[in-house]
Amino acid sequence: MDFMKIAIDEARKGIEKQEGGPFGAVIVKDGKIISKAHNKVLESNDPTAHAEILAIRKAAKRLGTHNLEGCELYSTSQPCPMCLSAILWARIKKLYFGCSANDASKIGFDDSEIYKMLKSQRKMPLKQEQLSRKECLELFDEWKRKKGKLY
Numbered sequence: 001m002d003f004m005k006i007a008i009d010e011a012r013k014g015i016e017k018q019e020g021g022p023f024g025a026v027i028v029k030d031g032k033i034i035s036k037a038h039n040k041v042l043e044s045n046d047p048t049a050h051a052e053i054l055a056i057r058k059a060a061k062r063l064g065t066h067n068l069e070g071c072e073l074y075s076t077s078q079p080c081p082m083c084l085s086a087i088l089w090a091r092i093k094k095l096y097f098g099c100s101a102n103d104a105s106k107i108g109f110d111d112s113e114i115y116k117m118l119k120s121q122r123k124m125p126l127k128q129e130q131l132s133r134k135e136c137l138e139l140f141d142e143w144k145r146k147k148g149k150l151y
Contacts, residue, residue, distance in 0.1 A: 002099060003028055003074040006036060011051065011076045014038030020110060025051035026074040027059040027092070034071060035059040051075065052083035056090050068091050068092050080111045081118060 003026050011024030020039030027034045035058035040049040052075055060066050072094040073087060078101045087095060101111055 001033075003033070003072075004076075004096060006033065007051075007074045007076050008098070010036045010038045014040065014051075017043070019043035020049065021053075022076060023051040024076045025055040025104070027055050027068065027072065028069075029059075029063075029069050029071045034062055044061075048082065050080065050083050052079050053086050056086055058094075060090070066090065074095065077109075080109075081114045138140075 007026045009024070009131075010026065011022050014020045015022055016025065020041040020043065023039040023053045024036070025038075026036045032122065035055045037051050037054035037058060039051045041047060043049075050138040052073065055073070056068065059068055059071060069091040069092075071090075071092050072093050073096070075097045077099040079087060079095070096113060101115070104110070109150075122131060
């Protein structure tokens with residue numbers, strides 16, 4: 001089965017419905033489709049509603065676990081930093097993508113500043129302030145002591 005073609009078809013649905021950009025994703029496990037999604041940023045007014053994120057959410061729900069080890073992801077484009085992080089958190093070990101990040105930047109989806117910031121670890125353009133560290137550390141200690149916790 002051509003899983004990339006399915007991702008492309010999924011992206012095309014999103015374009016036709018004007019729900020988001022030209023991005024589609026399919027998650028496969030043991031040669032079977034677990035989930036598929038397309039970008040819905042415009043439809044949902046949710047900047048995190050990228051195809052990869054939505055496909056991960058659907059796959060996790062369907063499999064009943066946040067651990068998608070053993071799954072592969074097919075995406076019409078190289079994932080943005082947010083999606084790449086989600087893929088890593090989901091423990092997906094294999095990613096196939098069509099267009100490069102450079103290709104995406106040429107049509108207005110430019111992540112280069114984010115990648116530069118991450119690579120150089122320069123100061124983020126987000127004001128940050130640490131608050132209530134002691135109380136939050138107590139929360140972390142509580143988690144550390146918890147028996148039978150899941151990761």
